[in-house]
Amino acid sequence: MARLLGQRPCAITVGGEGDSFATQLRGFGLEKLYVLDPRAAPQWTPETYAQAVTSVALRRKPKLLLFAATPLGSDAGARVAARLRTGFISECVDFAVEGERLCARKAVHGGEAHMTLRWLSPPPWIATVDLDALEAIEGANRCAPQVIEDQVTLEAPRTELVRRWKVDPRQLALGEASLVVGVGRPIIARAQELSRLKEAAESIGAVLGVSRPVTDAGLMPKESQIGMSGNWLAGDVYIACGISGSAYHMMAIHKVRHLIAVNIDRDAPIFKSAELAIVADLFELLPALGELSKTTA
Numbered sequence: 001m002a003r004l005l006g007q008r009p010c011a012i013t014v015g016g017e018g019d020s021f022a023t024q025l026r027g028f029g030l031e032k033l034y035v036l037d038p039r040a041a042p043q044w045t046p047e048t049y050a051q052a053v054t055s056v057a058l059r060r061k062p063k064l065l066l067f068a069a070t071p072l073g074s075d076a077g078a079r080v081a082a083r084l085r086t087g088f089i090s091e092c093v094d095f096a097v098e099g100e101r102l103c104a105r106k107a108v109h110g111g112e113a114h115m116t117l118r119w120l121s122p123p124p125w126i127a128t129v130d131l132d133a134l135e136a137i138e139g140a141n142r143c144a145p146q147v148i149e150d151q152v153t154l155e156a157p158r159t160e161l162v163r164r165w166k167v168d169p170r171q172l173a174l175g176e177a178s179l180v181v182g183v184g185r186p187i188i189a190r191a192q193e194l195s196r197l198k199e200a201a202e203s204i205g206a207v208l209g210v211s212r213p214v215t216d217a218g219l220m221p222k223e224s225q226i227g228m229s230g231n232w233l234a235g236d237v238y239i240a241c242g243i244s245g246s247a248y249h250m251m252a253i254h255k256v257r258h259l260i261a262v263n264i265d266r267d268a269p270i271f272k273s274a275e276l277a278i279v280a281d282l283f284e285l286l287p288a289l290g291e292l293s294k295t296t297a
């Protein structure tokens with residue numbers, strides 16, 4: 001985007017770990033990292049993030065400000081746009097320059113259609129970006145971005161965070177869970193092992209799901225089915241154990257960031273899509289993983 005707009009790619013972060021964060025970002029093309037003092041706000045909420053980013057934007061005059069389309073990024077991004085009285089486009093999946101103007105494409109109707117919008121206001125243009133549309137591409141240049149400690153003075157916030165609840169990951173629906181363990185057909189012949197596998201999944205903080213043959217066999221309720229006619233996953237990690245990788249199962253997991261597959265057959269089709277392929281017996285590996293997490297907890 002920076003190349004397209006003839007700008008230098010920069011980022012803003014809050015926190016004292018600027019140098020180590022900058023080292024992690026080495027190779028991803030960022031030139032400058034503005035690090036804000038976390039003590040600048042009594043609490044970091046969408047309101048205070050928005051104030052801080054607005055203050056940096058007013059001084060640094062970026063052409064485009066991108067936020068992640070997460071609950072925090074969407075809230076803060078819209079606030080910054082309102083403060084700067086500039087155009088805001090949410091959940092973009094692509095950008096292009098047409099003539100002198102920047103256009104953004106976004107999915108609508110649950111991804112069935114797309115529309116293209118463009119900014120009419122002068123820069124900075126503000127957008128949130130659908131994280132599934134992004135890919136981290138390492139370049140040849142291994143330089144870390146230059147860290148610039150930036151000072152911001154914020155107004156007294158008008159809202160404050162009163163309390164937050166930690167959700168027990170095991171209570172989450174499969175589609176909301178960040179870590180899911182899926183178990184396939186082999187469990188049907190060894191149904192007595194199900195509670196042991198459930199316990200192992202719980203020990204690593206995962207929600208347990210199954211493939212269709214398992215729900216068809218009545219071993220688990222339909223709500224726990226992963227696949228085209230069950231739940232669609234969108235979390236960070238899916239550990240598929242004893243699942244061959246049929247198209248009906250795979251189409252519902254394409255949004256998961258990391259796929260780990262465990263199978264006794266080293267030619268199992270699922271290994272072609274897995275980031276980590278483990279040739280092992282799931283009835284040994286899963287309980288061992290559960291035990292390991294207890295000892296390292």
Ligand SMILES: Cc1cc2nc3c(=O)[nH]c(=O)nc-3n(C[C@H](O)[C@H](O)[C@H](O)COP(=O)(O)OP(=O)(O)OC[C@H]3O[C@@H](n4cnc5c(N)ncnc54)[C@H](O)[C@@H]3O)c2cc1C
Nearest residue numbers: 184185211212227228229242243244248263264265281282
């Ligand atoms: C209209 C339609 C809709 C469907 N919807 C879905 C759906 O929503 N979800 C879904 O899952 N399926 C769905 N299916 C079914 C789908 O086509 C497959 O039949 C199903 O996904 C296969 O499930 P599986 O991978 O568990 O079993 P299998 O294909 O039988 O694979 C079992 C795997 O376990 C491995 N294995 C065996 N023992 C062990 C062990 N001890 N340790 C490790 N690995 C072992 C084997 O090597 C094999 O790869 C649908 C089918 C149709 C026609």
